[in-house]
């Protein structure tokens with residue numbers, strides 16, 4: 001199908017109406033704030049690589065970015081240390097493990113891990129230059145804002161909720177340290193990682209963040225270059241391998257677009273050079289991916305004939 005504006009608009013609207021009454025899944029329960037978000041919220045957006053926005057449902061509601069933040073911190077770390085060093089120090093392989101698994105870190109010790117699971121994401125934060133935690137944090141916040149094209153802010157409420165319950169991630173940070181893949185103070189990296197997950201975005205922001213990737217690193221809304229074009233293929237490869245956690249293979253097989261999910265209920269998928277599709281709905285499946293957002297994003301991609309594995 002040709003990617004014209006009326007086709008995108010129809011695909012977004014239909015995906016929203018087809019799935020708005022779907023049931024199933026549960027809000028993330030291990031972070032108290034996330035458990036309290038209205039489970040009926042649902043929004044679907046698409047943004048073209050030249051910045052045209054299409055939306056349906058609760059696309060202006062601010063939700064916690066969570067794991068999707070890993071993509072933008074990865075982008076910044078790659079930018080700062082270079083692709084090769086990044087791959088060598090953090091890794092670039094699918095883990096086959098849940099996002100918060102200690103297994104790959106505990107068993108393999110110094111084996112690099114994916115930047116899109118909690119372990120690799122904290123290792124990524126530890127690589128971001130900065131003399132203090134505040135310096136790293138400012139850089140991450142600026143990068144998230146540059147990708148979104150507006151100022152992104154921390155939610156103190158989400159952050160407090162996460163910081164007071166993130167014992168599991170603190171344990172992973174120490175395991176990384178003992179295995180040699182933590183490159184700053186482990187508790188500082190865990191703190192900054194927790195903050196990067198606790199910023200608020202809308203489905204529109206998510207679509208703009210994705211459109212900046214689809215547009216080879218230039219935010220189509222601001223015209224600013226937010227990451228080198230040379231790093232985009234590695235980001236997309238990582239999203240394909242690990243973006244949907246243990247469902248990444250299934251997602252690649254069925255949907256065919258690099259994607260990333262977060263336990264706040266957001267999902268982002270990218271068709272390089274063309275379009276980003278974003279969905280938001282809090283209830284998650286057992287892997288940690290939003291039930292409705294997954295279906296809606298997959299449906300938009302299928303309706304528009306988008307897949308990186310099909311010739312366009």
Ligand code: GLN
Pocket residue numbers: 065066067068099100118162169194197261262263264288
């Ligand atoms: N902040 C969450 C955590 O570290 C993010 C996880 C996710 O979105 N998958 O557990």
